[in-house]
Amino acid sequence: MTLPASEFIQNKDGSVYHLNLLPQHLANTVITVGDPERVNAVTRYFDKIEFKVQKREFHTQTGTYQGKRITVISTGIGTGNIDIVLNELDALVNIDFKSLSVKKELTSLDIIRIGTSGSIQEEIPLDSFLLSESAIGFDALLHFYECNHILEKEFSEALTRHLKWPKENPDPYVVNVDKELALKFNEGFHRGVTLTNCGFYGPQGRVLRLKVKDAQLNEKLHDFNYLGKKITNLEMETSAIYGLSKLMGHRAVSLNAIVANRATKEFSKDPKKTVDKLIQLALRQIVA
Ligand code: R1P
Ligand code: URA
Numbered sequence: 001m002t003l004p005a006s007e008f009i010q011n012k013d014g015s016v017y018h019l020n021l022l023p024q025h026l027a028n029t030v031i032t033v034g035d036p037e038r039v040n041a042v043t044r045y046f047d048k049i050e051f052k053v054q055k056r057e058f059h060t061q062t063g064t065y066q067g068k069r070i071t072v073i074s075t076g077i078g079t080g081n082i083d084i085v086l087n088e089l090d091a092l093v094n095i096d097f098k099s100l101s102v103k104k105e106l107t108s109l110d111i112i113r114i115g116t117s118g119s120i121q122e123e124i125p126l127d128s129f130l131l132s133e134s135a136i137g138f139d140a141l142l143h144f145y146e147c148n149h150i151l152e153k154e155f156s157e158a159l160t161r162h163l164k165w166p167k168e169n170p171d172p173y174v175v176n177v178d179k180e181l182a183l184k185f186n187e188g189f190h191r192g193v194t195l196t197n198c199g200f201y202g203p204q205g206r207v208l209r210l211k212v213k214d215a216q217l218n219e220k221l222h223d224f225n226y227l228g229k230k231i232t233n234l235e236m237e238t239s240a241i242y243g244l245s246k247l248m249g250h251r252a253v254s255l256n257a258i259v260a261n262r263a264t265k266e267f268s269k270d271p272k273k274t275v276d277k278l279i280q281l282a283l284r285q286i287v288a
Contacts, residue, residue, distance in 0.1 A: 003100045014097060016088045019073070020055040026092045027062050027069040029110045029286065032085065034237065036074040042114070042279050043072055057081065066287045079139040079196065079240035086111075086244040094248075110181055111245055111252040114282055116275060117194065117235040118204065118260035120222050124190050124232050126261050127274045129281065131185050132194035132254040133177050136231065137239030139198040140170035150175060150246045155226050162224050163217070175242040178251035185253060185285050192232025194254060195221060196239035204234045205262070218262055233258060255282050 009017035016022075031042055036059035043049055049063035057076030062069065075085045093107040117130065124130060134152065136159065142151075152174040159165075159172055197203035202210060205218035214220075221231045238254040245252035257278040259271040268274055 001101055003095070003102075008091060008095060008100060010097070016091055018055065018084050019058050019060060019088045019092075020053045021060060021088070021092055023092050023097060025051050025053070025060070025062055025071070026089065027071040028093075028107070029068065029070045030089060030112070031070060031072045031282070032075050032111060032113045032115075032237075032241065033072065034075060034077055034115050036076070038114070038275065038279075039072045039074050041276060042283070045280065045283055046070075058085065065283055068287050070286070075237060077200075078236050079137070079141045079198065082237050082240035082244065083141055086241065086248065086250075090244075090248045090250070106249055109245075109250040111241060111250055112181075112282060112286065113237060113241055113252070113254040114275070114278055115235055115237060115254065115256055116259045116271065117233040117256035118262050119233045119258045120218055120262045121192075121230060121232050122261070122263045124192065124258055124261070126258055126264075126266055126268050127270075128258050129189050129278050130192050130194070130233055130256045130258060131177070131182060131189040132233075132238050132242075132256065133182070133191050134193045134229070135175050135177075135239040135242045135254065136193065136195045137173045137175070137243065138169075138203065139196055139236075139239060141240045142173050142175070142243040143170060145244075145247055147173070147243060147247060150243065152176060158226050159224060163220050166213070173239065173243065175239060175246055177242060177253055178245070181251040181253045184288070185255060185282070187285065188281050189255070190232070193226075193229050194238045194256065195231050195234050196236055197234060198236070200236065222263065234262070
């Protein structure tokens with residue numbers, strides 16, 4: 001089946017609509033970061049950079065690190081952007097750009113998020129690193145896809161009961177990490193359950209001037225326990241990366257630099273340094 005021009009959108013040079021990439025620009029190992037400036041912070045460790053492009057918040061560079069070809073791409077903030085990035089990365093390997101049809105043989109990418117996050121547990125301290133073994137999505141993105149077969153239903157049901165989840169909110173969904181890819185990152189990481197939400201302030205329980213509906217939300221999240229697992233940290237992309245990767249047949253892992261501790265009310269004195277340490281740790285383990 002040929003995909004119509006309104007669904008699979010190409011720019012004049014044939015590149016994919018938002019990311020401005022052609023299939024030959026993408027490596028099979030992809031590091032995603034939120035901040036477009038963080039792309040340089042990763043590729044400054046590369047042996048060489050073969051390609052660079054930026055459109056909107058999507059800044060991409062492909063090169064080699066210790067001989068391994070890697071693409072680094074910024075996603076900007078939030079799961080809405082992840083929908084664009086994951087669909088277009090997938091199209092670059094699994095759609096034939098000439099016939100505009102889905103390839104018969106599918107290619108799987110390794111997708112590694114290097115992002116920042118706020119801990120909600122005292123024992124996950126500032127400036128530490130955390131690998132998300134599971135992601136809970138309070139964003140509604142995955143519900144627009146046929147996804148029931150990849151969700152951890154009992155986990156999300158236990159959480160909605162614990163939180164007395166309001167009917168008007170979209171149901172939380174839970175997706176696990178790709179266990180095989182996670183095995184690579186076996187040194188220097190706490191392991192935990194990451195909660196992804198659709199905002200940084202109210203949705204993560206931050207009160208500046210506006211009142212939130214549930215002022216106890218973070219405390220309830222802190223106290224939740226499912227089969228010995230606690231919710232450890234809050235951020236804004238992991239649920240969608242895990243969900244879409246699993247649906248598309250890619251492997252994904254989310255690595256978090258803990259720059260805020262919401263339980264102790266502290267923020268990192270040098271978040272850039274912490275992120276740099278995480279970048280170096282992740283790169284070493286990607287090629288190990
Ligand atoms: C909010 O400040 C942003 O930081 C975290 C959140 O997920 C959100 O994108 O990740 P990044 O540092 O990767 O952007
Ligand atoms: N990113 C988030 O989304 N939340 C935090 O508290 C810190 C970084």
